[in-house]
Amino acid sequence: MDVAFVSNVVYPFVTGGAEKRIYEIGTRLAERDHSVTVYGRHYWDGPSETVYDGLQLHGVSPPRDLYTEGGRRSITEAIEFGKDVLRPLRRSVAEHDVIVASVFPYFPVLAAELAVIGSDTPLVTTWHEVWRDYWKEYLGRLGIFGAMVEQVTARVPQYPIAVSQNTADKLAELGRSREQIRIIPNGIDYEGIQATEPAENGFEVLFVGRLIEPKRVEMLLSAFDALNTDATLGIIGEGPQQEALERQAATLESEDRITFCGFIEDHEEVIAQMRAARVFVSPSVREGFGVTYIEAMAAGCTVIGTKHPNSAAAEVIGDAGFTISPTRNSLREVLRRGLNGERPSKSPQAAAKQFDWGQITTNVEDAYLDIVK
Structure with a gap:
């Protein structure tokens, strides 16, 4: 053919x-x-x-x-x-x-x-x-x-x-x-993700995506700040909202635990960060699919997405992660549970392998x- x-x-x-x-x-x-x-x-x-x-x-x-x-x-x-x-x-x-x-x-x-x-x-x-x-x-x-x-x-x-x-x-x-x-x-390249070594300079909580309004990164920053935790948050990506998000982060008590990594060209390095993270969060309300959810599941993360009519996150994640209403309080509560070790009912890696x-x-x-x- x-x-x-x-x-x-x-x-x-x-x-x-x-x-x-x-x-x-x-x-x-x-x-x-x-x-x-x-x-x-x-x-x-x-x-x-x-x-x-x-x-x-x-x-x-x-x-x-x-x-x-x-x-x-x-x-x-x-x-x-x-x-x-x-x-x-x-x-x-x-x-x-x-x-x-x-x-x-x-x-x-x-x-x-x-x-x-x-x-x-x-x-x-x-x-x-x-x-x-x-x-x-x-x-x-x-x-x-x-x-x-x-x-x-x-x-x-x-x-x-x-x-x-x-x-x-x-x-x-x-x-x-x-x-x-x-x-x-x-x-996803399931075997390639499994073979990737975790990053040495990883974060407990990770976001990967373009920094645009539908991704709702500002809500993630606010929910993370309200946790009163020692965990660290890594933001990988760039976009038109980056400066505004950095200004927001500078006003938060958790500022010293938030890192904007910018765009990382080497995809293997992004996967290494996922392998090091405990929780992956993308509160986006517009996702035609959302491959980063699957990659993070394959990497072993506890994955959090949002339920929204314009997002396939709930469809993609299923029972292998957590999906929430797109509000700060909902995100804060589930993020707290994820950092405390709560896991979804289905194995994230088993669910990711089918992709x-x-x-x-x-x-x-x-x-x-x-x-x-």
Whole structure:
């Protein structure tokens, strides 16, 4: 089978959940003798066409920042990449058995749809999130245009795959038949996590994620400060809220036990921090999946997430961790219980093992072959 992925960013040259999924699945498909091509921006050194870890990379557009100065995803970047990928994808569409496009941003998906028109090559889409009304909060008055593009993207001919039940349900609300949507979650390198040595400079409590408002890190800081404990808190990540969060931390009694680690490029170092932590907390109210929960469970942490209509955290964590209402008091109480040694009813590591990339790749492979047939 010849598989082509369309993604404006390419892992490991740019790190993020959607591009890492493509890399992990793509390299394993290549090991199983499938041909795998990735059409993306030319972020790597050397020629625009090269082979990396078994993947044939096609740089169809020059590198560009993904975010504006305000910390939002650049709309013009997505439009530009959609324009740049259309011609080379259209030219080679007959060479591929299936084309797979990551849905966010949407314009590359629309370009891929134009590329496959009139061909026998099916378009598969991977939906990591569905924003709907959140577009208004994200872009203000311009949010209506984001919602319209999302709606159009959901309705073009495609074979949709959602990474969670939560995302599948929201996609169905945009007009897709629920029976048409396959659910294949994101994954982890379970054995690699087990083999990682814990960090020597670890923290009792850990957060990993982009520092944006939906992650509710300010609530975590407040709940942690109210514990009156000697535990330490590590915040790994960067984002537009970082300065405000650092100012908040400076006003807390627990300031000397809170460390902002910034963005850590080496993912193995992030896993080492998870292996050292006792409790992993991400009180996010917007998660299309939430792979950090699974990684922390595999690392042996007591994991805390929130129950929210816009988050798949409760679905992902299940009985292998704790999910709470998104309030400071709820978080403080469960965080206290976790630091006191309370564990969930189901083994976090046993629950995480089912998300190993090997099994996820088999599920994806079966889905692609079924779609091609």
